[in-house]
Amino acid sequence: MQLTRPALVFAVVGALAASACTTNPQTGQSEMSKTAMYGLSAAAACGIVGGLTHGSRGARNAALGCGAVGAGVGAYMDYQEKLLRDKLANTQVQVQRVGDQIKLVMPENITFPVNRYDVNTGAQKTLGDVAGVLTQYPDTTITVSGHTDSTGTAQYNQTLSQRRAQAVAGILENRGVATPRVNAVGYGPAQPVADNTTAAGRAKNRRVEILINPKTA
Template sequence: MKFTHKMTALAVVAGLGTAACTTDAVTGERRISTEAGIGTAAGAVLGYLAGDILGGRNDRTAKIIGAGVGAVAGGAVGAYMDKQEQDMRRATAGTGVDVIRDGDELLLRMDEDAINFAVNRYDIQPQHRETLDKIASTLTTYDSTYIDIMGHTDSSGTDSYNQTLSVNRAVAVRDYLASRGVQSARMATVGYGETQPIADNSTEYGRAQNRRVEIKVVPVTQNDVNSAGY
């Protein structure tokens, strides 16, 4: 599985060529740009924002529709995600959550103040629950979305151990969000182990940054519903 994720990331970089993450000087909005050179920040987000949602899209859409979640009509998707992005930014301002926008998808990247795991642990620490509560509140307000939850580790330990630990971290966040009202049918989890670092694993600060979970939010569209046979 880890080999597959590495190959996916390489394929994304090769396909997009010169892509980077840029910040609007006025709004503070972060987007993926294809006009700038590839940088560290861009390389760290390309693999998450490109490609399909986790798991089979039709099966997952069926579960979501079965849970009573509606879809967003094609022409309204952009406005729906614009509003969700704005509300998510307001809700998480000052918490350490970086809301990254690419097309109609959002990536919630959290620094160590927002959510960080102790070494070899995957439990949600008390000081991080308020931030997750704010995220959960916005996700429940905008319920016509798929939610991909991605766990990561630092490079300490074996590959196989880190893979399991990263899955457990993603599951812990999923279960917490579910306890705060986010519908389980909308959420899927994956662990990337140590294969997607965003900081230098040779320092304690860097390792702390890499022990993280990120959340990708993708709209459920009418096309998804039609493809699933509804």
């Protein structure tokens, strides 16, 4: 039997409610946390809209997304972090959480050929996976920053880092991330994370970072 769209919406919200329940250690009874309750109220409202406009998949995605918003910015970012960690588990891309921000660090050796800014085929697939998550959670802005080591001239490094940042940003946009959300900036060697006097340190400094920031308004 095929459910109507409203029924699908309430089925989604019901599933969310079931997963949000915890057991009170003192009473042994199943209870719902206040955070989950707030999130489900948002999920119900947004799920109804999503279900009526886009069917069952719209109901599910809207309920999940709005439920995370209702639970707070931290929860909204938690959902994205979990998805990104799953998508990037078999890559060398680092996923870091800094407060309510998520940072993805892409080393040069897996992203670009030496001294070039065309993105490797493997890294393009990885960025496609990242874009897939970002498009599901539109209430963020994305800063893509390029970084180099300190060898070479300052102008060369600045130009290379900017072009690399723009190349990565361009792939995200081509995979569906709205252009106004994305900003690309090159820092050259100005923000090292390791010692530039060693080969290992220079390798760490040659990177692109994708910083995912929750919208403040």
